[in-house]
Amino acid sequence: MSALGDGLGWLRDTLLRLLPHATRPGLRRIGSPGPTSPVLLTGNFTLTVRRVTEALAGRDVWLLVADSRGINVWCAAGGGHLTHHDVIAVVRSSGIAERVSHRRLVLPQLAATGVERRIVEERTGFEVRWGPARLEKLAAYLDAGGHTKRRWRRMYFPRWERLEIALMWAAPVAALSGAVLWAIEDLRVGLAGAAALAATIFGIFAGLRWLPASGGKRWLTYLGGSVLATGLGAALLALVAPLQGIPVGLLAVTNTAAMLVLSLDLAGTTPWYPSTMNTLGNRFDLALDIDRCTGAADCVLVCPRDVLAMTGKARKVSIAKPDACLRCGACVVQCPEDALHFRFSDGRVVPAETVRRTRMNMLGRRAVEVAAPSQNQAQSQHGGGGGH
């Protein structure tokens, strides 16, 4: 790809990262793969495909690009846009089975919330292995012979990626806010407002480690952000002209609106993060029916937050770190015994089958489509701290 095309692609993928960008699904060669080369799979978000390709530079790998509607793997799997149907489709349409002599397929671990491993194995004859949570670990994962390590299963966002996400939010939110201010007041106010809001958003993301971003105190972060952005905007305006009340009032209104938008999913920037929007204030937690657990440990292998652990003697799973749970549902989807489910604070239960069939989206359908409280959950071991 040309340097210009690369640059434009980077701009599109970074500034407009909130929007899907699809590349053609199908089989790609990295290096010169042969019959024994590993087969990896990813979604068809342009940024993902580019980064996976970069991460595997210098190796010989078959890369299957599944149709995830141009959305990154985790969001697509959580939103029902990357399922086992899409994986089976690309395995079959690519003819990969005729190109390799082995039958091992490495799926991104973060696809586990949407892709049912067993169905892929049944229908394709490929044994599915979960790769690492982050693609920076792909090379090491392949060097280790396709065996994952506990620390590679943990999902985390390094600071540079938090700043990318800040840019993803700051670009459209500040542009929109600036345009509104320009339309109502004038260009100066628009520019000052956009610059101050963008800087504030960067500041919040940079300080996420220290700022309250979830829980009851998160409102302090949003309020502080609104006050800071307004003060900063007013200071910028004061540099060029004496301050007037109306523009500052407008800044306060647009900044508060922008912070409200960000507050919907500030901490995770994922559609299923337990934000107020998803759960409508009704918190749900992971719960385990210990009698059903056979210790298959599928859940342990897909959890991106190390929530679940095998207990030594009993050879069963326990919810070891309930507070770290993201409610992504990967463990519930993969459990062969339906031993895991979600439970709302008001007692309603979301069974595994519902979690598999009803994907979480921004409007919280999983939260809505739930049956009345069930009486037969007495033996459940509850995860999660709050709400009960």
Added chain:
Amino acid sequence: MSSYVYMKVLESTPERYDRGIRLLSGGTIDALWAEIAAKVAKPGARILDIGCGTGGLSLACAERDAAVTGLDKDAGMLSVARKKAADTGFLHAPRWLEVGVMEMEDVLSPESCDAVVSCLAMSELLPEERAYTLRQAKLALVPGGVLMLADEAAPEGDSARLWWRLKRAPRVALTWLLTQQTTRPMQGLADEVRAAGFDGVQEARATEGDFIVVSATRAARP
């Protein structure tokens, strides 16, 4: 209405799909389903609906006492189809299968269908998926069985197509803003059906030229 670009908005919310698609088509989608059903759905006929979505075409066939199997990879759309079917008493209750088109070989027996139908689904597939789907459809059909595919199509003639594109542009833009996706009107579907080895391939336009309906038969055994 001249196009179905809002499909993507509707697909993201299965519960609202039917209301939306009726609104967009000005009611013509019901007429199209009825038109196809009238041609293929005889009492007891075994009909396969590929990409059945919320079951509009499937239920139109079931109303004529056909035994319908609807397949779709979207569990949300199928749950709407199931609810709609449960509200109506059919002679043969429709069967719904959550599978993608590339899984047809897993769920279909050879020569098990008298007709294969599909509405607004072929344009959603990659060319290689479409080729596979048509091969599987042919295997699933009995000799002499009928294939009938309806999809959105641009009108013929340069000026008509330009006018159609202009009319469609605002809705394409709005749909893209809301969903970042768009539909792809079909071209060359009849040729692909011919290439898959079907006989008697015919292409007809329906509902003011916005739909093409491609029909064909699997050759009877010599």
